[in-house]
Amino acid sequence: MNRHSRLTAVLDTITDSGYVDVAELAKRLQVSPSTIRRDLTQLSQQNLLARTHGGAVPTSVNYDLPVRYRRASSGEEKVRIGRAVAALVPDGAVVGLTGGTTTTEAARSLAERAPATDPAFTIVTNAINIASELTVRRHLKLVMTGGVARMHSFELTGPLAYDTLAQIDLDVAILGVNALDPTWGAKVADEDEAQINRLMAERARTTIIVADSSKLSARAFVRVCPLGEIDVLVTDAGAGADDVARIREAGVRVVVA
């Protein structure tokens, strides 16, 4: 049990149960309470939790920054979400896709669909990994925005990307977000990313948000758009019934994959 897995375990525990206890963690992770305290100190310095006497509690805002500690995401739901999204896209459509694991799954599902037109779809994306996967597919027309690659990410952003999007009209925009709040709408961690999402939504006749259920209770930094500008949300079965109800009230069609 090395330090990193310990920190991950601590964060997992605190996310699940809402608090952690020094003595209990020490026993469970087979290390001394001193070590646990040092771990908690470090995590609290990174604003990932707040110390209390005897343990720690979560901080209000879950920053996107330290992905280092995030546990391996369960691809299961994302694949299902991706399939459900693909089913919503009509043949021959011009589809905009932003970056992210879920949108990547949507792209894969689109690519695997039997071509009914030629090209089967036109895909417009700012995500290098999506473009890289789709470029070999015969029956897809692939358009990339220009732009500067964000560090630690596969997405292109910046003025060059905006310029490209300004010249394109989309039938459907498929946007991945970091959080979807019933009150605030779609949010992401970064303002450049937000701008790309916003432009895609503006240029599209239909805007589809993909967000696994963890995103419905998550928080993020920058708002992309209010719920009113979203046509469809595709999420997984883990979504809370009240969250779904509130989003539906705002006029968004919610698809549970």
Add this chain to the structure above:
Amino acid sequence: MNRHSRLTAVLDTITDSGYVDVAELAKRLQVSPSTIRRDLTQLSQQNLLARTHGGAVPTSVNYDLPVRYRRASSGEEKVRIGRAVAALVPDGAVVGLTGGTTTTEAARSLAERAPATDPAFTIVTNAINIASELTVRRHLKLVMTGGVARMHSFELTGPLAYDTLAQIDLDVAILGVNALDPTWGAKVADEDEAQINRLMAERARTTIIVADSSKLSARAFVRVCPLGEIDVLVTDAGAGADDVARIREAGVRVVVA
């Protein structure tokens, strides 16, 4: 068990299990811990993983890296040409790269060079595969042109790509061509590709053509530019002496890798 297969094994392991352990890797791969540490150091410098004490953990974008570390080597000479080209590029330069196996090798060599500035280079490219390989590297600034992916190719072309290039100035353009004729100059097979090459050359202070020796006697459809607009040609030792001589007479510096 050579270095590359070791690095691939490390990345595979870290993708599967979420972390790697120096001691365990050393035992499994039958090398000393020192070697493992050196491997991990290199991979972390390229941002393909993050060091911890005792091992390493994945970086954020490692989720489904389409481009593994493996270098599907495009041939001995092309690697050498790539290295020679990289040696011609000054630290911190803004470098334009078109698509092709040889330019890809040049990009790899640039990416592996120890960073002397920050960013070490700014890379501008219309080749999706090059962007895909470079996007994770911390010390590179990566700019993609927009554009439409040509079928069966990794290159973006069309008006969107031209628009992007019109906004950018390059220090060095590294262009791959299909043929380099002492009389006619640089030629490629496709007019879209020719246009991209032409624009890059126009925007650059220095134009470098990469062409293995087979290209010197080849023919191609569209002319990119006459020899007079080329500053450097990098080719391999198979180049015919008379061809080289004629190209040198036109004022082109010829580097034989």
Add this chain to the structure above:
DNA sequence: AAGAGAACGAGCAAATATGAGCATTATTTT
């Protein structure tokens, strides 16, 4: 309000991991 008991942080020593330097061995390159 006062005291008991738990939790805390600082300091210390042992165990382990690390990076630099160097000699040896592979692998290219000439």
Add this chain to the structure above:
DNA sequence: AAAATAATGCTCATATTTGCTCGTTCTCTT
């Protein structure tokens, strides 16, 4: 074949991590 270059393993001084102790601080009960 010889020389140059790169990769590897080893050693050693240095870093980090961890568990422990101890004086202090906090919390809860009386």
